[in-house]
Structures are given as structure tokens and as C-alpha cells.
Amino acid sequence: MPIDPNDEILQDFLVEAGELLEGLNEQLIDLEQDPANRDLLNSVFRSFHTIKGGAGFLNLNALVSVCHHAEDVFNLLRNGERHVDAQLMDTVLRVLDVVNVMFGDLQSGKEPEPAAPELIAELEQLASPAAAAPEPPPPPAPVEPAPAEPEATPEPPSESVAAGAEPEDEITEQEFEALLDALSGQPQSGAAPAEPVPPEPTASTSAEVSAAGGPPVEEEPAGEDTDLITDEEFENLLDQLHGKGAFTAAPAPKAAAESAPSSPPPAPQPSAAAAPAKPAPKPDGESSAAAAAARAVKQAATPTETSVRVDTNRLDEIMNLVGELVLVRNRLSMLRSQTEDDEVSKAINSLALVTADLQSAVMKTRMQPIKKVFSRFPRVVRDLSRSLGKEIDFQTYGEETDLDKNLVEALADPLVHLIRNAVDHGVEMPDVREAAGKSRRGRVILGAAQEGDHIALTIEDDGRGMDPQALRLKAVEKGLLEPSMAERLSDRDAFNLIFMAGFSTKEQISDVSGRGVGMDVVKTRIAQLNGSVEIDSELGRGTLLQVKLPLTLAILPALMVILDGRRFAIPLASVSEILDLDLSRSRFVDDQEAIVVRSHALPIYHIGRWVRPGRDEGPRGEAHVVVVQVGQRKVGLVVDGLVGQEEVVIKPLGLGLRHVSGLAGATITGDGGIALILDVPELLKVMGRSEFGGRRETVAELATGS
The missing domain is CATH 1.10.287 (Helix Hairpins)
Known part of the structure; x- marks a missing residue:
């Protein structure tokens, strides 16, 4: 059956159930670490139950079936008839993957494919403990022992309510009739109150149920919150509305006109409208469901909406x-x-x-907690550590840090590579850790914190750390560096070798690593987001990677400069400092022009040659140098003039400029002109080519001291 992905009810279901799925991913990993946590068991059970109910309403039988079998498994876990183990969690996590695939099909307008029969068979086996029948019939009432409410004899509504005292919470007549329609399966045309309802609501939920001819709702004992429904009542209500298994129309009970309240009132009602005739008793299940439903509607109708979904x-x-x-x-x-x-x-x-x-206000509306990305990594670490035979504790902090939604989505893949690298390359095998005097269980920590207008992400492990000398030798072995150049690298520069394309310390290629195509992709992607990556490692103690990113990419501060008479914008996030230097003191080292600044050699690039190749630089003297930083690398960009700082709005480039290396976009300046925005990481790659390297003959000049 074709599915309309734009259907409003389906979209609401996908959004709400999608939030439950995100929570399930994290809850299941936590449950494996704490199998006796009843709150987690109940939460996972309710999530599957709620998804099943919504899917049943939409007649998505494939989704209903797999959620129903998963729900049966957690019924046994809640009752203590089964215990959480690794095999059970593997199966349930596969169920979660299948449900996510079904959600993807729904979002693309396709009917979900049923789960594999082998998976359903595994769930049926897990749902059938040795002491129980293979397939026990679904119980009429929920199996979870909820906190029992003391039984109380129904009391008549208080005189103050009947006399017109306005209650704190109420449901409207239309809401109540719609609720009865859902429970009984037919319109309640004859269930109108005996007396007209006054303009202002003056009856409590119990009085309205009685006036409508339905069963009187039991009064809660004094001192308890009558607005809350128990988990048992909520699950019973879902079963009444959506069914326990595959979606089928609920059988219609007797009409409300033929039905009677569950028990006669103990005393005459003070109002004639609230006094039903003495009827025959009804099953307790229907009465409790009606009570739960009435309280659920009260609960939902009382709070004011504080949020709204916006496309x-x-x-x-x-x-x-x-x-x-x-x-x-x-x-x-x-x-x-x-x-x-x-x-x-x-x-x-x-x-x-x-x-x-x-x-600022509009940018905040685009912000999302980075927890949306963090929540997927416990599963990544769990699966990878099991496949590698390692024991790892995964911890996170700063999940509530807000970030632009576009950055949240773009960060997912780079962080997956960094986490997998920490698990595979960083943390040692349990026996190796014990031999080194460490605990068998390794630790990987993922954190986030806001630092000014940037966000700092950290990935830390307590593994073997990195040996800078081994990294230098591996780079030479793979032909990525000359031996003389490798020897001159500092330890921090040696750590950055892992970001080179084709670099890997793995001797054997596996499905996890060894091809040398992971970390260079991370560096490139983060650079495209105007971010940077820094590495600090200590051999035998562990490694710390820090990623810094701007909070948003839509509007960014930039330094406006003049190049060859045109205005260009350099993102301020890349600018370290601005210097006025005498370029006549510059020298060439390995075909690269450099100048000594504070006892350190600073590479110099004349980006005017990139704007107009072959232009004459004129006499060498004082010049403006913008020092930019990409990761740990600092470079000086020689510009013709400085304009100042300005907030720029990035506009996409046209087809003619889209593929020009070194450009990130364009913006409109304050005087109405157009300025091109430089892509600093890409620009440095372009300027490193020989045609922009400057005068080659000055290498000899440096050797002679001239």
C-alpha cells in the first residue's frame, strides 16, 4: 500500500516515535551495564509499547509485529522471568536497527518490509522462558505490578463541586464524548448530560462521567494526586485504543445506553443531573480503563503548550x-x-x-543540543569493543551544549571516525592493560563545552598513547616524507601525521581500520566547517584529541582585506594575529619563503600571486601580514591592505567559481560591493604548489648569506 510521507498524522508519529528510538539506543546500552535497573526496563518496555500503539493506529503491521515481540521479551524481564545477557541485547539491538530501517522506509513513502523470520523466531524464543508456555496468551490486564492504589468506595462529588465551584482541571464535553467514542467504538449520542452545561465548567471529571451516563470514576484517597495515572492504567488504555498485537479494529462493547455503572452510588447525589439510576455492576477492567482515560485527558488538557514544531x-x-x-x-x-x-x-x-x-535570537532557534549526535556513540563503542574483544567504559559530558543544526548533522561522520580510532588504535587488549598495571577495562571519554563563540569537542582515551618516533618512521616507510624532513618534525607535528592520506600504523587491513582513509577525511571535513583538530598524546598514558568549531556557519565575523585592488574576506576564526613585517629580512628554506618572528620561522605566502598570477610584487619592504592558523600550523598571508572586521553572510558561488580552490563563498559588503570569502585550509594547499613558491634562486642566496 503506498504511503503518503507528507501525511500529517504519519509525520507526527515519525517525530514522536523517532525521539523514542533515539532514547532507546542509549537506554539499551545503559541497561546492559545495569541489568537490575527497573526504571530502565519499564522505560524500554513503554517505548516499544508506544511505538507499537502508534503503528497499529496507522495499520503498519510489520512495525507492530516486531515491536510486539520485543515488548513480550521485556515483559519477562520486568517480571524477573528472564535476565539481561549479551545474547539478548544483541538481538534487541538488531530489532532496533530493523525498526530504524522501517522508519527510513516510511519517511521515503515506502511500505516497511517485515522483519526477517529468523529475528522474529529469536524474539519468540527469548519471550518463552523454560518455566512458561511457549506462547502465553496476552493477559487482559498489564503484567507490570504498578504501585497499587488503595481501593476506596466511590464517593459522591462534593457539594462545593456540584454547587458550581470551579475545579482546577476539567475536560470539555466534546473531549469526553470523543474519548467514549474511542473506548466504545460508536457515537455516544444519548450520553448528553441531563441538564445543560453552564457556560463555565463547574463539574469535576467524576461528576461529568456520571452525568454522561458512564461509570462513576473512583475518587482517589485523600493526599494522593488525582491527576496522575499509573503505568498500568496507561498501558491498559493503549491496549484498549490500539490493540495488543497486529492492528485490528477494537470490538465494540455494549452501547453506553445499555451499559451501567460499575457500582451504585452510596448516597443520593446533591444534584439531579449527577444522579444515575441504580444499575447492574460492570467489569472492573472497563471501569478502570474509563477512569484512566478520563484522567489522561485531564492531564493532557491541563498544561499549556510551551513548544511548537517548525519546519x-x-x-x-x-x-x-x-x-x-x-x-x-x-x-x-x-x-x-x-x-x-x-x-x-x-x-x-x-x-x-x-x-x-x-x-542572536534567530540563531538560537537553529541551535540543537549536541546530545543528538552523542547518543549514537554508546552503541558504536559497544559493538566495536565486542568485535575486537576489548572491555571499554564509554563516558560523555556536555551533551546539552548547543550547536547550529547544520553543524550537528555534519559532525556525525567525523566523530564516528575519531571514536572508532580511539577504540581500535588507542585502548589496548585487556591482557595487555593488566600487564602494564592498568585496569582491564579501558576508558573513552567524549565531551563538549562552549568556549566563547566556539565549541570544543574532546575525545580522550587512557590507552597506549602515540610514539612520535614510530610515527616518523612509518611516514618514511610509506614514502610520505623524506627522512631528513621527518627528523625535523616536532613531536606535535609527528602526531599530526595520522591525518595524512594513506597513513596507517596497522600492519593488517581489517573492516575497522588499516587503509589510511579515515583520519584524513576527518581533517578535511572539519577544515570545511572552519574548524581545527589538535592532538596531545603521552606514550603509555593515552591520547587527547580536541576539535574546535564555530557555533554557526550562517553568519560569521571576517577580516576584510585588499588584494590586487579587490576586497576579500578571511574568516576571523582562522586569524591568529596581524603583523607589519619587513619582508626584506625573509629567507627561503626548502623552497619556502619564511621570516623569523619571535625566534620561530613563519612561512610566508603572497596570495596576491594567486589572485593575479605573474604580477610584479615590487620592492620588498614593510607589508601587512595576516597570520592564520590551521590546526597546529601557522602561516603568514601577505595582503595589500586591511579594511577591518565585518560580519558577513555567506552566499553560494555561481557555477563559474564553484570549483575554484581556495574560495568558500561570497558576501555583499557594506558599500554594496561583492567580496569573495577565502577558504583558508584549501588556500594553503593551493599556495603550497611550486608556481606560487616565489623566487627559486634565492635558495642559493640563503646558502651564500646574501
């Missing part, structure tokens, strides 16, 4: 409009310097403040 395309559109407003603000700020009218200047200043506040 991300709409957020992007708003962000684009704010970007245009920022450009107008920059234009007005430039015009302000050309006018002497104080009132105009004040108005422009006020506009600038409001624009900055609006920009």
Missing part, C-alpha cells in the same frame, strides 16, 4: 532574511560615517542593536 526550511528562510538585514545594517553603518546628522546616527545605532539581538 527546518522555514527556519532557514528566516535565517536568510536576517542575513539580508545584517547586510542592510552594514550598509547603513557605512553611510553613517558620511553624514553629520546626529538623529540619523542615533537611529542607525538603534537599528544596529535591534538587528544584533534579532540575529
Whole structure:
């Protein structure tokens, strides 16, 4: 059956159930570490139960079936008839993978394929303990022993409620009739109250149920919160509405007109409208379900909505409009310097403040907690450590740190590579750790923290660490470096060798590592996000990788410079400092121009030659040098002039410039012109080529001291 992916009900189900799936991934890993945690068992059970109920409502039988079998397994776990073990968790995690695949099919408008029969058979076996029948019939009532509510004789509504005292919580007449329709399967046309309902609601939930001809809801004992329903009542209500197994229409019970309340009132009601005739008793199950349903509606109707779902395309559109407003603000700020009218200047200043506040508020709407990315890594570490035979504790912190949604999505793949690298290369085997005096269980820590306008991500392990000399030898062995150049590398530079394409310390290629194509992809992707990666390692103690990224990529501060008479923008995140240097003191080392700054050699690139190849630099003297940093590498870029700092809005390049290396985009300047935004990491690669290396003959000059 074709599925409409734009169906509103389906979209709501995918969003809500998708949040449950994200939580399940983390909860199942926690449950394996703490099998006796009943809160986790109940939470996982309810998640599968809720997904099954929503899928049953949408007639998604394949999804209902697999969730129902998983629910049966957790029924036994909750009752203590089974215990969590590695084999059971492997099967349940495979179920989670299958459910995620089904969700992907639904999002693309395809009918989900049923789960593999082998997986269903495994679940049926896990749901059949030795002491129980192979397939016990589903119980009419939930099996979870919820905190028992003391049985109380139904009491009549208080006189204050019947007399018109306004209760704290109430449900409307339409909500109650819709609820009865769902429970009984037919319209409750004859269930109207005996007396007209006054304009302002004046009856409690119990009084309204009685007035509608339904069973009186049992009063809660004094001192208990009557607005809350137990887990048992909630699960029973889901079963009543959606069924326990595959989706089928619920059998309609007797009509409300023929049904009777569960017990007669102990005393006459003070209001005629709230006094039903003395009926025959009804099954307790239906009465408790009606009570739970009434309280559920009360619960849902009481709180005010504090959030709303907004399509991300709409957020992007708003962000684009704010970007245009920022450009107008920059234009007005430039015009302000050309006018002497104080009132105009004040108005422009006020506009600038409001624009900055609006920009900050809109950017916050695009922020998401990085937990959305972090939540997938416990499963990655668990599966990888089991396949490698290692014992690893995975810890996280800073999950609530907010980041632009585009960066959250773009970070997933680089972090997967870094985590897998820490597990595979960093943490040793248990026997090796014991021999080195460490605990058998290794530790991998993933953290996040905001530092000013950047976010810092750290991946730390307590493994073997990195040997810089071994890295130098491996680079020479693979032909990536000359021996003389490798010897001159500092330890920190040697650590960065792992980011070179084709570099790997693994002797044998496996499905996890050994091809040398992981870490260079990480470095490239993070550089594309205007970020940097730093490595610190101590042999025998462990390794720390730190990734720094801007909080957003939509609007970024930039340094405006002049090159060959044109304006260019350098992202401020890459700028370390600005110097005025005498280039006549520069020298060439290994065909690379450099100048000594504070006792360190600083490579120099004349990017004017990249803008207009073959141009004459003229006499060498004082020049503006913008020092940029990419990772641990610092380079000086010689520019013709400096304009100042400006917030720029990145616009995509046209087809003619899209594939030009060294350009990240374009922006509109305050005077209405166009400035190209430099991609610093890519630009340094371009400037490293021989055609931009400068005068080759000066190598001899350096040797002669001239």
C-alpha cells in the first residue's frame, strides 16, 4: 500500500516515535551495564509499547509485529522471568536497527518490509522462558505490578463541586464524548448530560462521567494526586485504543445506553443531573480503563503548550532574511560615517542593536543540543569493543551544549571516525592493560563545552598513547616524507601525521581500520566547517584529541582585506594575529619563503600571486601580514591592505567559481560591493604548489648569506 510521507498524522508519529528510538539506543546500552535497573526496563518496555500503539493506529503491521515481540521479551524481564545477557541485547539491538530501517522506509513513502523470520523466531524464543508456555496468551490486564492504589468506595462529588465551584482541571464535553467514542467504538449520542452545561465548567471529571451516563470514576484517597495515572492504567488504555498485537479494529462493547455503572452510588447525589439510576455492576477492567482515560485527558488538557514544531526550511528562510538585514545594517553603518546628522546616527545605532539581538535570537532557534549526535556513540563503542574483544567504559559530558543544526548533522561522520580510532588504535587488549598495571577495562571519554563563540569537542582515551618516533618512521616507510624532513618534525607535528592520506600504523587491513582513509577525511571535513583538530598524546598514558568549531556557519565575523585592488574576506576564526613585517629580512628554506618572528620561522605566502598570477610584487619592504592558523600550523598571508572586521553572510558561488580552490563563498559588503570569502585550509594547499613558491634562486642566496 503506498504511503503518503507528507501525511500529517504519519509525520507526527515519525517525530514522536523517532525521539523514542533515539532514547532507546542509549537506554539499551545503559541497561546492559545495569541489568537490575527497573526504571530502565519499564522505560524500554513503554517505548516499544508506544511505538507499537502508534503503528497499529496507522495499520503498519510489520512495525507492530516486531515491536510486539520485543515488548513480550521485556515483559519477562520486568517480571524477573528472564535476565539481561549479551545474547539478548544483541538481538534487541538488531530489532532496533530493523525498526530504524522501517522508519527510513516510511519517511521515503515506502511500505516497511517485515522483519526477517529468523529475528522474529529469536524474539519468540527469548519471550518463552523454560518455566512458561511457549506462547502465553496476552493477559487482559498489564503484567507490570504498578504501585497499587488503595481501593476506596466511590464517593459522591462534593457539594462545593456540584454547587458550581470551579475545579482546577476539567475536560470539555466534546473531549469526553470523543474519548467514549474511542473506548466504545460508536457515537455516544444519548450520553448528553441531563441538564445543560453552564457556560463555565463547574463539574469535576467524576461528576461529568456520571452525568454522561458512564461509570462513576473512583475518587482517589485523600493526599494522593488525582491527576496522575499509573503505568498500568496507561498501558491498559493503549491496549484498549490500539490493540495488543497486529492492528485490528477494537470490538465494540455494549452501547453506553445499555451499559451501567460499575457500582451504585452510596448516597443520593446533591444534584439531579449527577444522579444515575441504580444499575447492574460492570467489569472492573472497563471501569478502570474509563477512569484512566478520563484522567489522561485531564492531564493532557491541563498544561499549556510551551513548544511548537517548525519546519527546518522555514527556519532557514528566516535565517536568510536576517542575513539580508545584517547586510542592510552594514550598509547603513557605512553611510553613517558620511553624514553629520546626529538623529540619523542615533537611529542607525538603534537599528544596529535591534538587528544584533534579532540575529542572536534567530540563531538560537537553529541551535540543537549536541546530545543528538552523542547518543549514537554508546552503541558504536559497544559493538566495536565486542568485535575486537576489548572491555571499554564509554563516558560523555556536555551533551546539552548547543550547536547550529547544520553543524550537528555534519559532525556525525567525523566523530564516528575519531571514536572508532580511539577504540581500535588507542585502548589496548585487556591482557595487555593488566600487564602494564592498568585496569582491564579501558576508558573513552567524549565531551563538549562552549568556549566563547566556539565549541570544543574532546575525545580522550587512557590507552597506549602515540610514539612520535614510530610515527616518523612509518611516514618514511610509506614514502610520505623524506627522512631528513621527518627528523625535523616536532613531536606535535609527528602526531599530526595520522591525518595524512594513506597513513596507517596497522600492519593488517581489517573492516575497522588499516587503509589510511579515515583520519584524513576527518581533517578535511572539519577544515570545511572552519574548524581545527589538535592532538596531545603521552606514550603509555593515552591520547587527547580536541576539535574546535564555530557555533554557526550562517553568519560569521571576517577580516576584510585588499588584494590586487579587490576586497576579500578571511574568516576571523582562522586569524591568529596581524603583523607589519619587513619582508626584506625573509629567507627561503626548502623552497619556502619564511621570516623569523619571535625566534620561530613563519612561512610566508603572497596570495596576491594567486589572485593575479605573474604580477610584479615590487620592492620588498614593510607589508601587512595576516597570520592564520590551521590546526597546529601557522602561516603568514601577505595582503595589500586591511579594511577591518565585518560580519558577513555567506552566499553560494555561481557555477563559474564553484570549483575554484581556495574560495568558500561570497558576501555583499557594506558599500554594496561583492567580496569573495577565502577558504583558508584549501588556500594553503593551493599556495603550497611550486608556481606560487616565489623566487627559486634565492635558495642559493640563503646558502651564500646574501
